[in-house]
Amino acid sequence: MSSRDLLHGIYERLFKHFGPQGWWPAESPFEICIGAILTQNTNWQNVEKAIQNLKREGLLSPLALYHCPLEDLARLIRPCGYYNIKAKRVKNFVSFIVEGYQGALENLKKEEPSRLRERLLSIKGLGPETVDSILLYALEIPVFVVDAYTHRIMYRHGLVPEIISYQELQEFFHSNLERDLNLFQEYHALLVACGKTYCKKQNPQCPLCPLNNFDQEF
DNA sequence: ATCCTGGTAC
DNA sequence: GTACCCGGAT
Numbered sequence: 141m142s143s144r145d146l147l148h149g150i151y152e153r154l155f156k157h158f159g160p161q162g163w164w165p166a167e168s169p170f171e172i173c174i175g176a177i178l179t180q181n182t183n184w185q186n187v188e189k190a191i192q193n194l195k196r197e198g199l200l201s202p203l204a205l206y207h208c209p210l211e212d213l214a215r216l217i218r219p220c221g222y223y224n225i226k227a228k229r230v231k232n233f234v235s236f237i238v239e240g241y242q243g244a245l246e247n248l249k250k251e252e253p254s255r256l257r258e259r260l261l262s263i264k265g266l267g268p269e270t271v272d273s274i275l276l277y278a279l280e281i282p283v284f285v286v287d288a289y290t291h292r293i294m295y296r297h298g299l300v301p302e303i304i305s306y307q308e309l310q311e312f313f314h315s316n317l318e319r320d321l322n323l324f325q326e327y328h329a330l331l332v333a334c335g336k337t338y339c340k341k342q343n344p345q346c347p348l349c350p351l352n353n354f355d356q357e358f
Numbered sequence: 359a360t361c362c363t364g365g366t367a368c
Numbered sequence: 369g370t371a372c373c374c375g376g377a378t
Binding site for chain 1: 360361362363364365366
Binding site for chain 3: 181182183185186218219220221222223224225226
């Protein structure tokens with residue numbers, strides 16, 4: 141059975157079990173970007189608190205954050221952890237937009253996608269997962285986002301090696317799925333849902349998982 | 359005590 | 369490869 145059929149089969153099962161996820165949960169593309177940075181190695185619930193603080197202060201725009209003192213920003217995003225380093229990362233990102241794109245996120249879309257990805261990766265504090273989340277959900281450019289959940293689910297089902305790079309894992313999806321925006325957005329969200337609910341790091345709930353016995357069908 | 363939609367610097 | 373950043377829920 142081909143990897144292509146396996147990946148589509150997994151998607152099918154996850155979708156039937158969890159339904160459409162409608163990611164990313166945010167009110168604007170810019171909020172998605174900030175959320176993507178703040179959620180690094182942190183649970184989403186705490187990110188929401190940080191985002192709420194920024195909203196309350198009217199800071200959820202590139203220009204507002206650009207002029208917000210670093211210390212104030214750090215204090216407001218404190219609930220999501222790593223607040224000092226994340227405040228700098230947010231600053232780096234908004235400087236990139238304000239100084240290179242007239243402060244308008246929309247202007248990023250004018251760049252050629254692979255060039256834009258490289259430019260975003262050059263921002264200190266933005267790694268491949270954060271950048272791809274911004275590209276996929278905020279800018280609606282079809283790149284597959286892979287994360288710890290994605291890797292865990294794939295290797296537990298024997299589809300990829302336990303040791304594999306981000307790039308290789310992403311390539312596995314790119315080469316076996318049609319490059320469809322909605323498919324990519326939903327697939328990643330469904331993998332997260334599965335990883336949080338069933339394919340947990342410790343005490344995975346295999347008997348209840350929609351992917352249980354999946355391997356045996358092929 | 360562990361985990362969470364990571365990334366950097368050394 | 370290892371240390372570090374570092375809060376909140378379970």
